[in-house]
Amino acid sequence: MKNGWNGKVLRVNLSTRTCAIEDLNMAWAREYLGGRGLGSKYLTEEVAPETDPLSPDNKLILVTGPLTGTYGAANGRYMAVTKSPLTGTIASSNSGGYFPNELKFAGFDLVIIEGKADRPVYLKIHNQRAEVADATHLWGKSTNETEDMILREFHADAKVACIGPAGEKLVRFACIVNDKHRAAGRSGVGAVMGSKYLKAVAVRGTGGVGVADAPAFREAARETFRMLRSHPVTAEGLPALGTAVLMNVINQSGALPTRNFQSGTFEGAEEISGERLAQTYLKRNKGCMGCVIGCGRVTALSDPRWSGNGEGPEYETLWALGAACGIADLAAITKANYLCNEYGMDTITAGSTVACAMELYQQGLVTEAETGIPLTFGSGEALVRMFELIGTGEGFGARLGLGSWGLAESYGVPELSMTVKKLEFPAYDGRGIQGMALEYATSNRGACHVRGYMVSPEILGVPEKLDPQVTEGKAGWTKAFQDFTAVVDSAGICLFTTFAIGAPQVTNLLNTATGLNLSQDQVLAAGERVWNLERVFNLKAGISPSQDTLPPRLLQEPLPDGPMKGEVAKLGAMLPDYYRVRGWDEGGVPTAEKLATLGLV
Amino acid sequence: MIRVQFFGLLRLLLRKESVELPSEPGDTVGRVLERAEKTLTGPIIHKLAAGGVLNAGTIILVNRRNVLHLQGLETPVNDGDTVALFPPGAGG
Ligand code: SF4
Numbered sequence: 001m002k003n004g005w006n007g008k009v010l011r012v013n014l015s016t017r018t019c020a021i022e023d024l025n026m027a028w029a030r031e032y033l034g035g036r037g038l039g040s041k042y043l044t045e046e047v048a049p050e051t052d053p054l055s056p057d058n059k060l061i062l063v064t065g066p067l068t069g070t071y072g073a074a075n076g077r078y079m080a081v082t083k084s085p086l087t088g089t090i091a092s093s094n095s096g097g098y099f100p101n102e103l104k105f106a107g108f109d110l111v112i113i114e115g116k117a118d119r120p121v122y123l124k125i126h127n128q129r130a131e132v133a134d135a136t137h138l139w140g141k142s143t144n145e146t147e148d149m150i151l152r153e154f155h156a157d158a159k160v161a162c163i164g165p166a167g168e169k170l171v172r173f174a175c176i177v178n179d180k181h182r183a184a185g186r187s188g189v190g191a192v193m194g195s196k197y198l199k200a201v202a203v204r205g206t207g208g209v210g211v212a213d214a215p216a217f218r219e220a221a222r223e224t225f226r227m228l229r230s231h232p233v234t235a236e237g238l239p240a241l242g243t244a245v246l247m248n249v250i251n252q253s254g255a256l257p258t259r260n261f262q263s264g265t266f267e268g269a270e271e272i273s274g275e276r277l278a279q280t281y282l283k284r285n286k287g288c289m290g291c292v293i294g295c296g297r298v299t300a301l302s303d304p305r306w307s308g309n310g311e312g313p314e315y316e317t318l319w320a321l322g323a324a325c326g327i328a329d330l331a332a333i334t335k336a337n338y339l340c341n342e343y344g345m346d347t348i349t350a351g352s353t354v355a356c357a358m359e360l361y362q363q364g365l366v367t368e369a370e371t372g373i374p375l376t377f378g379s380g381e382a383l384v385r386m387f388e389l390i391g392t393g394e395g396f397g398a399r400l401g402l403g404s405w406g407l408a409e410s411y412g413v414p415e416l417s418m419t420v421k422k423l424e425f426p427a428y429d430g431r432g433i434q435g436m437a438l439e440y441a442t443s444n445r446g447a448c449h450v451r452g453y454m455v456s457p458e459i460l461g462v463p464e465k466l467d468p469q470v471t472e473g474k475a476g477w478t479k480a481f482q483d484f485t486a487v488v489d490s491a492g493i494c495l496f497t498t499f500a501i502g503a504p505q506v507t508n509l510l511n512t513a514t515g516l517n518l519s520q521d522q523v524l525a526a527g528e529r530v531w532n533l534e535r536v537f538n539l540k541a542g543i544s545p546s547q548d549t550l551p552p553r554l555l556q557e558p559l560p561d562g563p564m565k566g567e568v569a570k571l572g573a574m575l576p577d578y579y580r581v582r583g584w585d586e587g588g589v590p591t592a593e594k595l596a597t598l599g600l601v
Numbered sequence: 602m603i604r605v606q607f608f609g610l611l612r613l614l615l616r617k618e619s620v621e622l623p624s625e626p627g628d629t630v631g632r633v634l635e636r637a638e639k640t641l642t643g644p645i646i647h648k649l650a651a652g653g654v655l656n657a658g659t660i661i662l663v664n665r666r667n668v669l670h671l672q673g674l675e676t677p678v679n680d681g682d683t684v685a686l687f688p689p690g691a692g693g
Contacts, residue, residue: 233689274690
């Protein structure tokens with residue numbers, strides 16, 4: 001096919017060890033594009049909402065977008081779509097690198113993995129041939145070792161997505177690591193892989209990706225390149241400093257959650273900032289395939305206590321392993337980041353869970369007898385030790401492996417878990433950024449920043465500056481950001497491009513690649529369709545609108561310091577408005593008319 | 602004195618975290634930037650603004666308040682104030 005999509009689905013049943021090739025449902029592709037949208041459509045059609053996420057009945061869908069693998073900027077993304085074992089919500093976790101393109105070059109748009117193997121296996125894909133192979137010898141290996149071994153025994157040019165020991169141990173926030181340093185991080189998609197005894201997916205593809213109107217697509221891609229190369233964020237800021245440039249910005253704005261959200265400024269922010277990283281362990285920047293931005297950080301750690309090299313830490317990681325735990329020790333954070341990559345676990349939830357444990361320790365609920373080390377805020381050694389325990393599932397690590405909600409609940413204090421719908425917050429305090437508070441409360445996978453990055457207008461002033469403490473109008477902004485992000489996530493391009501390009505460019509790329517003739521409104525409606533599809537699945541899964549809320553700490557405890565001192569999250573002032581602009585009823589349920597308009601009934 | 606802090610690319614370019622400047626009557630953010638640029642003989646203003654208007658994504662905080670919610674480059678700056686300069690940068 002020559003329209004972005006390959007038109008092929010690989011269906012793998014691990015219980016029977018069979019692989020089958022099916023035609024892509026083109027009607028769905030036109031309505032949901034690809035990536036998060038198309039993956040969610042397949043999942044909601046094939047997996048009952050009440051399914052136990054770690055049972056063989058759950059499925060794992062690895063899905064690219066129509067722009068994945070095309071000639072263009074930052075067009076190398078895929079999504080891992082499944083039902084999350086951390087939250088029970090629908091999950092879609094995004095990653096870049098080289099693996100997503102390779103899947104397209106092999107001739108597939110998506111891979112649906114179902115059932116459960118009776119012993120460790122991995123999936124080998126070589127163009128249109130697929131095979132379930134034994135992986136007993138890979139079980140227990142780190143993500144690095146796993147990839148190296150597969151490259152040696154399967155194909156030197158293959159691209160590999162795999163789980164580490166954390167996924168095998170069903171750590172609820174295990175991720176899927178591809179190309180060694182890129183991760184489908186959030187929501188525990190790696191644990192679903194582990195529950196199926198699937199250690200890795202290795203793919204070698206030698207085809208190309210055709211587009212409907214090649215000259216027009218090339219022109220659209222050139223325009224994107226031009227915009228990315230001339231915007232100060234994508235041309236200068238992200239390449240030089242990565243995402244970590246945000247540490248000082250967010251801290252000075254008073255919205256850097258510190259010590260499990262006990263305050264909004266961190267006295268050690270400078271020590272763990274992107275500027276400091278650039279002066280210490282940073283070697284160079286690095287991009288995913290075809291990316292002109294190159295936000296990745298290639299680092300080498302040299303410290304009397306630890307050494308090593310790898311990629312990261314990026315901003316969220318510096319925060320979760322740093323400020324959230326009160327840790328200003330950049331070496332410990334970098335070491336702990338490497339451990340997350342090797343064990344295969346989400347840095348945000350891992351760090352936040354240790355932060356929660358540190359507060360339990362502060363309150364005397366967790367003792368040194370359990371942890372084997374004083375779990376004090378600020379201790380880099382404790383962080384590294386806890387990550388080793390989580391990755392290996394030993395001792396207190398098994399409890400930490402449940403995530404902060406499971407941990408805090410087991411001590412009778414779930415309110416100390418800084419989560420929405422059991423997913424840990426990222427690095428922005430909603431008390432200091434009201435639109436972000438609304439986005440967290442309403443995101444379909446829980447407290448997530450990459451579903452509608454309101455930080456951009458409220459703090460960074462892109463595309464325009466909004467006052468972070470004003471609540472009026474935030475519902476409309478949040479919805480617009482959420483719907484547009486769903487389009488980007490479904491197209492197969494990197495969200496970071498959207499600091500420089502907008503809906504007109506994305507529409508143009510999609511139309512010239514797919515041959516669809518969608519208006520910008522129709523493209524945004526596709527995003528809204530995806531959002532509502534996810535919402536309906538969650539409601540049927542028993543996640544009621546009462547969970548569109550925030551922890552009591554954010555709603556009731558004012559920020560104690562910084563420029564946002566005295567502020568709480570004013571969710572009540574925004575949520576009814578949000579339901580209204582979404583076209584949902586007052587209780588937060590999509591109305592029949594809304595679903596009909598979107599073609600969802 | 603007025604403390605001017607440099608972040609992000611500015612810090613990498615100027616190789617300086619901050620500079621202290623004597624305050625002058627009638628100081629504004631714009632005037633402080635001009636004096637900082639003269640003192641350091643480094644390019645500061647064009648990383649932040651063009652034609653008197655802040656670039657999209659530039660953040661300037663006076664005592665941790667964004668000047669876009671005050672009076673932009675005309676925001677008054679007093680003795681003892683801290684002006685933090687962030688050229689456009691982002692993440693997620
Ligand atoms: S901006 Fe960063 S994450 Fe996005 S494609 Fe480029 S290198 Fe990958």
